[in-house]
Amino acid sequence: MMNYYKTILLLVGLALLFVIPPFLKPYYMFMVNYILIYIILAVGLNLVMGYTGQISLGNAAFFGIGAYGSALLSIKLGIPFLICIPLGGAISAFFGFLVAVPALRMSGLYLAMVTLGFGELVQLIFFQWEGLTRGPDGIVIPKPKFGSFEFSNDYRVYYLILITALFLLIIARNIIRSRTGRAFLSIRESETAAQSLGVNLRYYKIVAFVMSAFFAGIAGALYGAFVHYISPDIFGVFESISHLSMVIIGGIGTNLGPIVGAIFVIILLEVLKGLRGMQEIIYGIILVVFMIFMSKGIWGMIKERYIDSR
Amino acid sequence: MSVLSIKGVTMEFGGIKALSKIDMDLEECEIRGLIGPNGAGKTTVFNVITGIYRPKEGDIRFNGDSILGKKPHEISGLGIGRTFQNPQLFQTLTVMDNVLIGLHTLGKSSFVSEALKLPGERKEELELREKASHILEWIGLKEVADRLGCNLPFGQQKFLEFGRAIVCKPTLLLLDEPAAGLNFEEKVNLDRLVKLLRDEMKITILLIEHDMRLVMGISDRVTVLNYGEKIAEGLPSEVRKDRKVIEAYLGEEKKLRKPKT
Amino acid sequence: MKTILQLILNGIASGSLYSLFALGIVMIYKATNVANFAQGEMMTIAGYMTLLFLYLIQGLGIIAFLLGILCTCAVGLIIERIAYRPLIKAPIISIVIATLGVSIALRGGIRMIWGPHIRPIPPISLFGSTLIKFFGIIITPHNLFVILFTSALMFSLLCFFRYSKIGKAMRAVAQDQEASSLMGLSVKKYFTLTWTISAGLGAVAGILIASLIYLEPDMGVVLLIKAFTAAILGGFISLPGTVVGGLILGIIETLVGYYISTKLVSVTAFIVLILVLFFKPEGIFGTHGIKKV
Numbered sequence: 001m002m003n004y005y006k007t008i009l010l011l012v013g014l015a016l017l018f019v020i021p022p023f024l025k026p027y028y029m030f031m032v033n034y035i036l037i038y039i040i041l042a043v044g045l046n047l048v049m050g051y052t053g054q055i056s057l058g059n060a061a062f063f064g065i066g067a068y069g070s071a072l073l074s075i076k077l078g079i080p081f082l083i084c085i086p087l088g089g090a091i092s093a094f095f096g097f098l099v100a101v102p103a104l105r106m107s108g109l110y111l112a113m114v115t116l117g118f119g120e121l122v123q124l125i126f127f128q129w130e131g132l133t134r135g136p137d138g139i140v141i142p143k144p145k146f147g148s149f150e151f152s153n154d155y156r157v158y159y160l161i162l163i164t165a166l167f168l169l170i171i172a173r174n175i176i177r178s179r180t181g182r183a184f185l186s187i188r189e190s191e192t193a194a195q196s197l198g199v200n201l202r203y204y205k206i207v208a209f210v211m212s213a214f215f216a217g218i219a220g221a222l223y224g225a226f227v228h229y230i231s232p233d234i235f236g237v238f239e240s241i242s243h244l245s246m247v248i249i250g251g252i253g254t255n256l257g258p259i260v261g262a263i264f265v266i267i268l269l270e271v272l273k274g275l276r277g278m279q280e281i282i283y284g285i286i287l288v289v290f291m292i293f294m295s296k297g298i299w300g301m302i303k304e305r306y307i308d309s310r
Numbered sequence: 311m312s313v314l315s316i317k318g319v320t321m322e323f324g325g326i327k328a329l330s331k332i333d334m335d336l337e338e339c340e341i342r343g344l345i346g347p348n349g350a351g352k353t354t355v356f357n358v359i360t361g362i363y364r365p366k367e368g369d370i371r372f373n374g375d376s377i378l379g380k381k382p383h384e385i386s387g388l389g390i391g392r393t394f395q396n397p398q399l400f401q402t403l404t405v406m407d408n409v410l411i412g413l414h415t416l417g418k419s420s421f422v423s424e425a426l427k428l429p430g431e432r433k434e435e436l437e438l439r440e441k442a443s444h445i446l447e448w449i450g451l452k453e454v455a456d457r458l459g460c461n462l463p464f465g466q467q468k469f470l471e472f473g474r475a476i477v478c479k480p481t482l483l484l485l486d487e488p489a490a491g492l493n494f495e496e497k498v499n500l501d502r503l504v505k506l507l508r509d510e511m512k513i514t515i516l517l518i519e520h521d522m523r524l525v526m527g528i529s530d531r532v533t534v535l536n537y538g539e540k541i542a543e544g545l546p547s548e549v550r551k552d553r554k555v556i557e558a559y560l561g562e563e564k565k566l567r568k569p570k571t
Numbered sequence: 572m573k574t575i576l577q578l579i580l581n582g583i584a585s586g587s588l589y590s591l592f593a594l595g596i597v598m599i600y601k602a603t604n605v606a607n608f609a610q611g612e613m614m615t616i617a618g619y620m621t622l623l624f625l626y627l628i629q630g631l632g633i634i635a636f637l638l639g640i641l642c643t644c645a646v647g648l649i650i651e652r653i654a655y656r657p658l659i660k661a662p663i664i665s666i667v668i669a670t671l672g673v674s675i676a677l678r679g680g681i682r683m684i685w686g687p688h689i690r691p692i693p694p695i696s697l698f699g700s701t702l703i704k705f706f707g708i709i710i711t712p713h714n715l716f717v718i719l720f721t722s723a724l725m726f727s728l729l730c731f732f733r734y735s736k737i738g739k740a741m742r743a744v745a746q747d748q749e750a751s752s753l754m755g756l757s758v759k760k761y762f763t764l765t766w767t768i769s770a771g772l773g774a775v776a777g778i779l780i781a782s783l784i785y786l787e788p789d790m791g792v793v794l795l796i797k798a799f800t801a802a803i804l805g806g807f808i809s810l811p812g813t814v815v816g817g818l819i820l821g822i823i824e825t826l827v828g829y830y831i832s833t834k835l836v837s838v839t840a841f842i843v844l845i846l847v848l849f850f851k852p853e854g855i856f857g858t859h860g861i862k863k864v
Contacts, residue, residue: 055664057671102849108663109606113799114848120796121841128838171425178424178431179410179417179438186400186411193398196360197474198386198415207421237792241671248668253402280679287672291665292657 017162021155029154033226035266036158036165037219042246042258043172044215049244050253051181052208053188054104055112058119059243062213064126064235066092066220068133071141071230081144085164085221092217093210100209104202119240126232138231141224157226164222168215175211176255184208188253216243238280242269245283249290251300260299311374313338313482313514314359319368321354321538328354329365329538336482339508341515343529343546345522347558350535352518353395356484360392361385373481387415391480395487397471401460405451405470408459409442412474416441442477449473449503465496472500476507483507485517489524497521501528526550534558577708578825584714585783586801586821587721590814592776592794593801594725595769597813602744602765604663605655608670610798611791612677613770614777617643618786619685621778640774647770651763674791681788690786717779724775725814728768732810741765793837800844806853 021029041063048056070088074081103114126133133139144151144160151157175181183204186194191201224230242265250261268286272279294301314336321329329351336342344352357363359370361382370377377385386392400408417438419431446452449469454462462470468488475483485504489497501524507513519525525532526546534542534549536558542549549555592614599607621639628635654673658666702709732738744751744761752758780794797820805816823843828836 049664055667057667106848109600109667110803110848112606112667113796113803114845117796117799117841117844120792121838121845124838124841174425174427175421178427178435179414179419180421180424182403182407182411183414185403185407186414189400189402190398192362192394193400193471194411195362195382196386196392196394196398197412198383198478199411200381200383238675241675244668244671248664252664278679278683280682281676282679284672284674284676284679287675288654288669291661291669291672292654295661295665 014166018159021158026154029158031266031270033154033158033161035263036161037222037226038243038246038262038266039259040165040168040215040219040222041243042250042262043169044212044219045243046212046247046252046258047172047175047184047208047215048212049247050257051176051184051188052205053253054107054205054209056115056209056212057112057237057240057244058099058115058117058122059212059216060235060237060239061119061122062092062096062216063220063223063239063243064122064230064232065095065213066217067224067230067235068126068139068220069217070221071139071224072132074144075139075141080146081142081225082146082160085218085225088221089214089218092220093214096210096213096217097206099213100206104205104209116237116240119237123232123236126235133232136232138229139224141228141230143228144225151225154226161222161226164218168218172211172215173255180204180207185253241287245287245290248295249287249297251297251303254297254299254303256303257297257299261297264298312336312371313340313373314516315369315371315374316355316359317369317371319355319358319365319370321351321358321363321365327538329358332368332535332538332540334533334540334543336514336516338514339512340530341504341508341517341528343525343532344516344518344535345520345525345532346535346541349537350558351538352535353486354538355535356392356486356516356518359385359484360390386480389481390484391475391478391482392484393468393471393475393486393488395490397464397467399459399462399467399471402458404456404458405446405462406439406442406455408470409445409474409477410438412445412477413438413441414478416478445473445477450499465492468492469496469499472503476511476513479511480513482514482516485515485519487518487520489519489521497524500524504528573708574829575826578829579822580708580710580718581714582822582825583818584710584717584821585780585824586818587718587725587814588776588780588783588817589794589797589801589820590725590817591721591772592780592798593805593813593817594728594810595772595776596795596798597802597805597807597810598765598772599769601808602741603655603659603762605658605666606670607655607769608667608795609650609674609677609791610769610773611793611795612674612681613643613647613773613791614780614794615681615786615788615791616646616677617774617777618781618790619681619690621781622690622786636778639778640771643774643777644767644770647766647773648763651766655766656759656762678788678791685788687788713782717783721775721779724772728772729810737764793840796844797840800840800847803844803847 024032041059045056045059048054066088069091070081070084073079073087074084079087099115099118103111103118106114127135129135151160183194183199186197186199187201187204195201246261246265247258248261249264250259251257269279269283272282290297296304312335314334316332316334319329319332320327332355344355346352354363358365361377361380361384364379372388372390377388400411417434419434423431443452443455446455449472451466451470451473454466459467459470468491472485472488489500492500504515504517505528508515517525517529529546531544532546532549533540534552534555541554541558542552592610595613596607596610599605617639620642621635624635624638650673654669658669702711732742741761741764743754744758798817801817801820802813803816804819805812805814807813820840820843824836824839827839
């Protein structure tokens, strides 16, 4: 019975998503696009942090690699941008693999520091390798085309982003519900027991990490397609921490958590934008407060209270 | 050929010998009790078998092939299952999910077919769920299949861990104090299930236990450890009378009574 | 030969600052199992506060220096009480995020009060600016001061831990909270002390580093990573090891800067960090069993 209602709700929601753009003012359209991109990022990061239980403080690096990768492929090699999007994801996933193989031998604090260091390193490279990335000047990205159809405004780009996001969300959901997803969870819950049941810890940790890098890479490519300008200063520690906080505030390890978290954090940051330096202070305080009082996150707490206590 | 053959295994932790030249051979479909005072090294034996520790000396053979130096998940994959002294359940997962993870080594779908939910994967998932359901019924947890692991009473948690370890039909099962914390009824049930495992599923079992009545009643043979050394081995009736064993359990002599049949 | 010695000496100067900073991090980690990601900001705050006091006092740099340290310790204490105490039993990830949150908030505060721009800070030195020469090697008074001061500070710290009653109590609490409290030691009091000393160390390092380079709200992150690298080089458990780790890092950086390229100096710490973690995570001295899979 529940499933019947759920499906109806889902279909109605989907229909709304497709129909809504003409009714939104440009500012809101922009925000919706922005939120969708971060939903992709948060869902990806949740696979690593929420499901496998590993810390990653360098996610902005993969976001950036996807953005720069796709931008450079399209500008320097003339590859149509729509193909550059999955390519950007692939490049990011590749680097994710390179990092994961050695880094995931560690855990906890050490992993946090390695990923933090990696994030900083990548941003430094973006700044300093001017021959490739044009350094602090950044890169202007032309609007993507599909044949003769140009994604010339936020409304058109919306559909591109929406479809990509839905596709990735479905994949994430499929993985979570499959044997791999259970393996992830087993690692988070008890590595000892997981090993004793034949779960190859290292393999699955790497898979989760590479998947999240892939998601971040695609989000980066989409970001470039939609904002049309990328520069190194976006992809720093603050960005990585934002991704992290979306996962945590939303509800780590839950399915809807990262979605809720992404919406909450983006709106929060937007609301705080007016107040210059205060933005960081309030944001930082909110993080601390959440950790002390609401460590399960918004959706995590809702789920716990209403769904899990059977 | 023995199912498990441990030869000359020595295990040291920073100078302290936890195990000293241990030899043990398990025959097929045998139930072997592993007993000894606290700290004798029993759980260490388990950890060495499952690859969590690498022994300083010695060899371990499973069905004739050496498993020394293999990683724990590889060893599980070869058919060795295990439970733990304190149940290592996946607390925030349901009973069903716990058991499904027990079937991990039987899954063959590729990552891609999982991501795209291809028909092959769907079919396999259904088969796995069926097997899981079957085991849950066998151990009596079918009604609570959707409950979270942490919401189960202790006795059921132990049975869940038990079910999770046997669902993929291992050749060898290591049980670490399975009866600890169980009430009388549960212990009877455990006794019955373990014997069924041996008789119907043809699983060889090595169990660590402190409940003498249970372990003497259930084991075909018993091995006794003390301070990391094997001090006795044989039929329960022989071991019970062995002087060295009695001395090791000084003060616990009263517990070495004949089990009620 | 002389150039290398020169470089090494310079490396020791900056390295000893990394050591100081790293000591702060290691102390807290050993005592509370918390990695204080906001340690970098302790440094930044100290630098800015000293600048403020220098401006207000217009006289003895030393007093501004000391005031800066005291204020930073106070800030460290407040943060410990408000943000970290409630999280003593929380999982690592919560603590990491909380310290990151504190770090963001502090950076925001600094940016708000002092603006986002780079500010120079006059070198704190009592010896004037004449270069000192000995055995054909040149050293600036500032670097000499840094080396002497930090050595003295670290030495007294190590003596403190080994010989004084309070120091030993702190080590006891760090090793085993439960046993210590059963023995009558006030765990909370010693945590507070640990955090204060750590903030103080960060403050000293911060002021001295800032006087070498400049002040900027985001400098904490990079220095945090350098300090962490130093700590890991030293094995992350032993305090003397951490000191050596910092010195080694400082020397490597200076050598890289001279022989390869100055552009690479900032990247050096990251590369060293990554290399060490991949090839010898126990550091040069440690046998600490970090979790391996």
